[in-house]
Amino acid sequence: MSPELHQKLTAWRRHLHAHPELSLQEKATAAFVQDRLAELGIPFEANIGGHGIVATLTRGHARSRVGLRADMDALPITEDTGLAYASKTSGVMHACGHDGHTASLLGAAALLAADADWSGTVDFIFQPAEEGFGGSRAMVAAGLFDRFPMERIFGFHNWPGLAAGTIAVHDGVVMASGGRITITIEGHAGHAGMPHLTRDPVVAAGHLIVALQSVTSRGVDPLDTAVLSLCTIEGGTAPNQIAGRVTIRGTLRYHREAVKGTILDGIERTCAGIATGFGVKVTPEIVMGVGVVINTPAEAELARIAAERVQAPVRRDLAPSMAGEDFAHFLQQRPGAFVWIGNGELREGAELHGPRYDFNDAILPVASGWMAEVAKTALASN
Secondary structure, eight states, rough: OOHHHHHHHHHHHHHHHOOOOOOTOHHHHHHHHHHHHHTTTOOOEEEEEEEEEEEEESSSOOOOOEEEEEEBBBBBBOOOOOOTTTSSSOOBBBOHHHHHHHHHHHHHHHHHTOOOOOOOOEEEEOOOOOOTSOOOHHHHHHTTHHOOOOOOOOOEEEETTTTOOOOESSSSEEEEEEEEEEEEEEBOETTTTTGGGGGHHHHHHHHHHHHHHHHHHSSSSSTSSSEEEEEEEEESSHHHEOOSEEEEEEEEESSSSHHHHHHHHHHHHHHHHHEEEEEEEEEEEEEEOOOEEEEEEEEEHHHHHHHTTTTOOOEEEOOOOEEEEEEHHHHHHOOOOEEEEEEEEOOOOOSTTTTTTTOOOGGGGHHHHHHHHHHHHHHHHH
């Protein structure tokens, strides 16, 4: 990548960082991407599954077709970086690097547009609403693979704590499947000095939180991987009143679909037991989200070959993550691979979804270069 293109991508990435938009609200981000594609002379279609965009380049006479994907949405997190290009939108920031992913895909488009040494068709997928709002599912439902009949699809996520520019390629599972948990405990409110006249949902909630820890620690095979995290608890308005209702929210994650039933059954049984024991009503609601991200073998090998061709260090030994990624929906439709590209040193508070996180602009050449190269490698392999 030329220094001029790197500088341009850095400016684009920092513009996106300064102007983040939440899932389902990426209107200005999508407009910015469309303007950059027009500037590069690359045709595109917009408003696919929401604010999604697909740009397409064709070279030569080969009929092979491959997709490259980046996500565009930000998170409801208040930025604490002090950067000159910090978020200008209160309470919203690019705390996961989707600004960098978007800029990297624009870079790959620029590289391939200027490169005559390939044949086939490449679709550049700019996806909205990755952060738990089903953007990939919406694009698939809008006919993504019918309108753009790619045979394979590739993507990446930046990875703090992995050496900058190193590319991690997994064989099989990359990231977890999971769901969102909401548990409502309804009791009987009353005076805190007369607890015998109440049914205390706060006490029941405390026992439930502890009891649910055994769902994974005692219900799931230790050789499997599962997480059940309860992250928020809300209840009560006065220090001298026993509340009538408590709500607990959290998440569950796993790497094998077979584990899901064990976890769901454990949650149901535990909630029922607490309800009986404390004389309260306990209602668990679980909304399943993304599936497991699983690389297919041939495409993982293509991802590795492409990484070596752009002279990036390659890691094949990293364990999968318990974080989720809705790239899984694309991989349920087409073979493909999802890699991690090192973002550099992991600093406190600068983890993914941390208030001091920032995408490392130094890795833009590797990220864009790998995406362009994996597309060329995949097209040439057919």
